[in-house]
Amino acid sequence: MARFSELTGPTVPAEPEVVTRIDAGQRRRRFWFRVQFVLVWVVLIGLLVGALWASDKIDPSFIGTWAPFILAGAGLTIIICAGSIVLATGLALVGAIARLSPNPIIYSVASLYVSIVRGTPLLVQIFFIYFALPQLGIVLPALPAGIIALGFNYGAYMTEIFRAGIQAVPRGQREAAEALAMPEGLVMRRIVMPQAIRIVVPAIGNEFIAMIKDSALVSTISVTELLWRASSVGNQNFRTLETLLIAALVYWLLTMVFSLFQERLERRMARSDR
């Protein structure tokens, strides 16, 4: 439903003054709420940074020498996440449709995949692909092994999310499409999937944010990404406090940026609800 202020046309009456004043009041309150939110964050973070500075245990020149090397690892982290997101989304779409299939063989295979991958820890899967597969003759370099492990793992979780999203689309939509003699593929592609994607965007966004943080596990197989660099430099120079703070800060910023994108996407998709 559109706001009074968004109505257009020749017969629309002037907006009553009481509505304008209520709107303006709400906007003012929201604005000041946000200002105070930012202020509290600035104060809390400022106190934390100030306390660390005053304790004199942080060496700024050390941070200056090593920060470029550590931050360069963020690039590899982003590459790992991007690769895993693509793989996971592909697996999830196929898996969700398989999990809804009336064919017992397809359904069972997909269920087995989801059950095994959700039932074993991600770290075990990463080690398995990198260390155990060579015993069977499959040797993968570290970076592809990490991306495949992450993508495989998150594909299983996202399969269930997509499946739930597809099932949440009102049955009436599918019935109406079938009444128009739409073939099954077109029903999925033009009617069900777009609505399903709108429903699952918050959950999928959460999964991607979790994936950004889980990419740190790939450091255990010697991929020279952010955490590997931070812990190598920290251990070598006996200054893990500085390096791990840098790594934590970068992960936090990455997830914040991603959350902002997700919020905007959700707002854009919810426009038709108003």
Next chain:
Amino acid sequence: MTFRGRLALVLGATLALTGCNLLPGGQVDIPNVVCVGEATTYLDWLNGDLQPDEQDPISQPASTSGDLLEQVRQAGVLRISTDQNYAPQSFLQPDGTFVGFDIDVGTRIAEGLGVDVEFTHVDWDLITAGNWAGRWDISVGSMTITTPRKEILSFTQPYYYTPAYLAASTRSGITSVDQVPFELPTGATATTLPTDANCIESIQAGRPEFDLLITSGTVIDGAVAAGQPIVKIGEPIYQENLSVAIDKSGPPHAALLYEIDRIIGEMHADGSLTQLSQEWFEGEDLTQVATP
């Protein structure tokens, strides 16, 4: 019980417990735990299981066809594994490159073979476990030759020798072996961390589980120079032969082993190993067999 009664009981118990911790003479209690790296010979020594060895005799093979040497020459690059946190043998620079004694020796070996060099940084216990799955060709990582390791890895002649030393944290106040309140190695309990460098970090972090550690003399010297709170105590407990290793479960490598052995022999003869050792180990030449 009244509030004051409970307070008195708790305070009394705390004082009693702290009093019990102080031995007569006011000496700090030293746990009989010694820290070592997991996949190192220092653990073997503590368990009474050290089996140091010489390398097997190396002879030139009849042909080089199908050998790892040919694969390396064809690829144009020698892939070497090393531990990235083992100053001064191999450690990181701010621009992302690795430097150190092992890095320099590895680079010279690749030059001798006429190929480029590429360093892979791998966990130490993966290197000593064998089964490298072809991820890298050789290991130049200050690996000690021992009988169990010879079953899964082929070794060249040693490129240098280091003494293994006992070291103590400064807070324990130990400066000589006589001050250690238990027998070594029989009375000691070993605790392991992934590598012996982690033991020094633990002491620096103030962990109370152990005050003694065993590692190579060069690592202790490097740590003391970096200002870490440890001291080297006593004489070396044993000498290590440190060599280049190749995985026996990989492709046939008799020719590569012979070539690398020959290159190391040349480096010993023309003094370049001595020069590298003096550069990285503060003027000490560790490439000669120590006189007993």
